[in-house]
Amino acid sequence: MIGKGILKGMMETARNLTGSFHDPERLTTVSYPEEKIPAKENARNFPFLVYDGDDWESGLRCVSCQICEKECPPQCIYIEKDTQKKADFLGKLQFQPKVFDIDVSVCMGCQICVEVCPFESIRMDRDFEYAKSDRFEGLLLHKEQLAKSNKYYHQIHPTEATETDAIRECKRQDHLAKERAKAEKLAQAKEAATKAQSKEPNKE
Amino acid sequence: MTTVFCITALTTLASAVAAMSLRNLVHCVLCLTVSFIGMAMVYLQLSSQFVGFAQVMVYVGAVAILMIFALLMTRGGQELFMREWRPMHWLVGGLVSLALLAVLVGSILQSPVIQNTGPVDKVERVKDLGQSLVYEYLLPLEALALLLTVALIGAALIALPPKQHPIKPQPREDS
Amino acid sequence: MWFEDLLIQIKSVLVLNAPEGLRPILSAMLSATPILSAFGGLFAAVTLLERKMLGRIQNRYGPNRVGPFGIFQPVADGIKMLTKEDIVPKTADHLIHFLAPLLLLLTAMLGLSVIPYGEKLVAIRFEAGIVFFFAVGGAAELAVFMAGWASRNKYALLGSLRAIAQMVSYEIPLILSSVCVLMAAGTLSLDEVAKSQSGGMLSWYIMTPWGLMGCVLFLIATLAEVNRSPFDIPEAESELIAGHMTEYSGFKYAVFFLAEFVAMFAMCALTATLFLGGYHPPLPILAFIPGPFWLFAKLMVLVLLFIWIRGTMPRLRADQLMEFAWKFMLPMAVINLISTGCWIALGRGSLGWGLSALINLAAYGALNRWLSSRPNQQKRTYRFAEGPMHAA
Numbered sequence: 001m002i003g004k005g006i007l008k009g010m011m012e013t014a015r016n017l018t019g020s021f022h023d024p025e026r027l028t029t030v031s032y033p034e035e036k037i038p039a040k041e042n043a044r045n046f047p048f049l050v051y052d053g054d055d056w057e058s059g060l061r062c063v064s065c066q067i068c069e070k071e072c073p074p075q076c077i078y079i080e081k082d083t084q085k086k087a088d089f090l091g092k093l094q095f096q097p098k099v100f101d102i103d104v105s106v107c108m109g110c111q112i113c114v115e116v117c118p119f120e121s122i123r124m125d126r127d128f129e130y131a132k133s134d135r136f137e138g139l140l141l142h143k144e145q146l147a148k149s150n151k152y153y154h155q156i157h158p159t160e161a162t163e164t165d166a167i168r169e170c171k172r173q174d175h176l177a178k179e180r181a182k183a184e185k186l187a188q189a190k191e192a193a194t195k196a197q198s199k200e201p202n203k204e
Numbered sequence: 205m206t207t208v209f210c211i212t213a214l215t216t217l218a219s220a221v222a223a224m225s226l227r228n229l230v231h232c233v234l235c236l237t238v239s240f241i242g243m244a245m246v247y248l249q250l251s252s253q254f255v256g257f258a259q260v261m262v263y264v265g266a267v268a269i270l271m272i273f274a275l276l277m278t279r280g281g282q283e284l285f286m287r288e289w290r291p292m293h294w295l296v297g298g299l300v301s302l303a304l305l306a307v308l309v310g311s312i313l314q315s316p317v318i319q320n321t322g323p324v325d326k327v328e329r330v331k332d333l334g335q336s337l338v339y340e341y342l343l344p345l346e347a348l349a350l351l352l353t354v355a356l357i358g359a360a361l362i363a364l365p366p367k368q369h370p371i372k373p374q375p376r377e378d379s
Numbered sequence: 380m381w382f383e384d385l386l387i388q389i390k391s392v393l394v395l396n397a398p399e400g401l402r403p404i405l406s407a408m409l410s411a412t413p414i415l416s417a418f419g420g421l422f423a424a425v426t427l428l429e430r431k432m433l434g435r436i437q438n439r440y441g442p443n444r445v446g447p448f449g450i451f452q453p454v455a456d457g458i459k460m461l462t463k464e465d466i467v468p469k470t471a472d473h474l475i476h477f478l479a480p481l482l483l484l485l486t487a488m489l490g491l492s493v494i495p496y497g498e499k500l501v502a503i504r505f506e507a508g509i510v511f512f513f514a515v516g517g518a519a520e521l522a523v524f525m526a527g528w529a530s531r532n533k534y535a536l537l538g539s540l541r542a543i544a545q546m547v548s549y550e551i552p553l554i555l556s557s558v559c560v561l562m563a564a565g566t567l568s569l570d571e572v573a574k575s576q577s578g579g580m581l582s583w584y585i586m587t588p589w590g591l592m593g594c595v596l597f598l599i600a601t602l603a604e605v606n607r608s609p610f611d612i613p614e615a616e617s618e619l620i621a622g623h624m625t626e627y628s629g630f631k632y633a634v635f636f637l638a639e640f641v642a643m644f645a646m647c648a649l650t651a652t653l654f655l656g657g658y659h660p661p662l663p664i665l666a667f668i669p670g671p672f673w674l675f676a677k678l679m680v681l682v683l684l685f686i687w688i689r690g691t692m693p694r695l696r697a698d699q700l701m702e703f704a705w706k707f708m709l710p711m712a713v714i715n716l717i718s719t720g721c722w723i724a725l726g727r728g729s730l731g732w733g734l735s736a737l738i739n740l741a742a743y744g745a746l747n748r749w750l751s752s753r754p755n756q757q758k759r760t761y762r763f764a765e766g767p768m769h770a771a
Contacts, residue, residue, distance in 0.1 A: 002750065261514035265550075
């Protein structure tokens with residue numbers, strides 16, 4: 001019948017038109033930037049540096065081992081080691097980066113730097129609103145801009161953050177166990193030394 | 205001779221002259237269209253509304269489009285090579301124009317309007333036009349209808365795609 | 380009546396207080412200015428309404444950034460169009476290139492002058508008003524050709540020829556379906572046609588079987604005449620860029636769209652006058668609301684219908700368009716004429732109703748059957764893909 005298909009189509013669009021005023025399924029627009037779709041947990045965009053505690057300078061986990069700089073495929077990371085050392089969460093003295101730059105206009109978000117970091121210090125962020133009016137200097141992120149706290153990490157990737165904390169806890173336990181073993185050995189050696197000393201005047 | 209009539213007449217004449225003398229044929233057709241509109245305005249000033257509007261509808265809306273399509277389908281739209289005007293052309297053209305002028309002036313001077321013999325204060329209404337078409341002039345109306353039908357059928361026949369003969373199966377070579 | 384009388388009072392006061400020589404011009408201007416300004420403002424409002432309504436149909440908001448609910452969007456569009464650079468190709472015919480959008484706008488606006496907006500509110504009272512309307516509508520095709528030819532662009536010329544073919548093909552069903560109303564009203568003057576539909580909704584011509592069919596045909600032909608979806612081949616971007624409007628930029632392009640919308644308004648107003656009773660209210664007790672309001676209300680209903688159709692249908696192909704015009708609409712319009720004649724001849728009573736409805740339905744059914752048996756309407760069969768040799 002000529003016209004039957006058109007009328008069916010017009011009914012459908014009329015349903016869309018009237019439904020768009022009260023039915024959320026019929027008006028699926030999200031008015032960015034006033035409303036935002038909540039990001040999924042596994043979303044990732046560009047990397048950031050994690051720091052423990054409240055002070056980003058002293059709590060920064062990065063020890064400038066430069067592995068991520070070497071492994072990065074587009075080579076967007078630039079690190080300069082500092083001569084001063086600082087203590088990490090295990091108490092050992094480590095190097096720290098004087099300059100840590102990531103060029104986010106080059107970074108492709110492949111996450112290789114995250115996979116190779118032995119110190120759990122570089123992780124992927126979810127932020128995408130990086131638009132700047134200066135596309136050279138504005139998109140070169142420095143240490144200050146990259147450093148974000150562990151609390152923030154827990155907010156954006158809770159599962160990963162909990163796993164990372166568990167790994168670090170394991171490391172700390174291992175370190176403490178080793179320390180205790182060393183201390184015991186030292187104590188035993190001392191005891192043996194004092195015993196030997198106390199035995200000698202007996203002989204005389 | 206009101207101002208409006210003067211302007212209308214001047215426009216019509218100027219565009220008619222331009223339609224004859226311009227080089228580009230599409231410009232000529234467009235100037236001719238302007239003269240058609242001028243004619244329609246003359247009809248309207250004589251209070252014959254239907255004829256005026258029919259003039260616009262038929263001439264401007266159909267005949268001008270027809271002329272343009274004819275120009276574009278053939279190669280008339282390009283710059284044509286114009287031959288030189290020779291004195292013989294002027295003479296013959298002048299004679300023909302004078303003859304035509306004599307015929308036109310003669311017929312205008314003999315019309316009832318100039319000689320004040322016909323009824324001039326009868327206002328033509330569309331209803332009268334329609335009624336006279338169907339009562340007095342029925343035969344010409346039917347003849348016109350027949351002519352239009354013939355033209356339509358002829359156009360459809362010309363535009364039909366050529367009949368495709370079904371491919372006959374070839375007889376097999378082996379017996 | 381109070382509104383019309385008030386307007387006529389104002390106009391007569393203004394004209395009589397003016398010097399003698401200026402009176403005709405002043406009278407003409409006072410008639411023309413409200414109409415042109417009303418339809419100009421309506422154009423701006425309808426562009427925004429169209430975008431918002433199409434957005435809602437397509438599960439999104441329309442423009443909503445420029446003002447609250449986007450009401451300043453037409454202003455922003457106007458500023459954009461005015462400040463764009465006016466590029467004319469060097470080898471184009473500058474005079475004709477300039478005149479083409481003007482002629483199109485002129486013919487669209489001239490059509491507005493014969494529509495009765497109220498009891499005594501017609502800009503020009505012609506005895507053959509509707510012939511004037513269709514005559515200037517026919518002159519619009521010339522403007523389209525001028526636009527395409529003056530651009531010196533082969534593709535613009537082809538696009539304009541296609542647009543002219545479309546407009547010419549749909550002019551015949553347009554005029555034939557309006558002739559039915561002229562037969563029933565017995566006059567060519569639009570004022571009289573509107574007057575003959577006074578007395579409530581049941582006396583409108585759309586309430587008769589031939590009137591319904593005639594109104595549907597008239598609306599479809601209107602869509603084709605103003606190059607609107609689904610007949611918008613001339614202005615679609617994927618069809619020869621923009622057809623005859625390719626070489627126009629900035630304000631001239633806006634004038635083309637202004638002309639299209641004003642032509643659409645004029646034809647919708649004509650539809651309302653012919654089939655929907657013009658300025659008469661649906662119920663006689665509502666007559667205290669002035670006539671122009673009713674005409675604009677009917678106009679807006681038709682414009683909303685057009686926007687709805689635009690949001691629903693995909694574009695027709697050029698050959699589908701021509702086939703529809705010549706093989707469906709023209710026979711349907713001619714048979715509608717016969718059905719109207721029967722209705723009038725049998726005294727406009729129930730017998731006339733029955734016979735006219737019967738003729739229309741029979742014609743519709745016969746055309747359906749004939750058209751659906753044509754090879755390009757049937758379901759496609761793939762001789763080689765579905766044979767016994769195709770791969771399992």
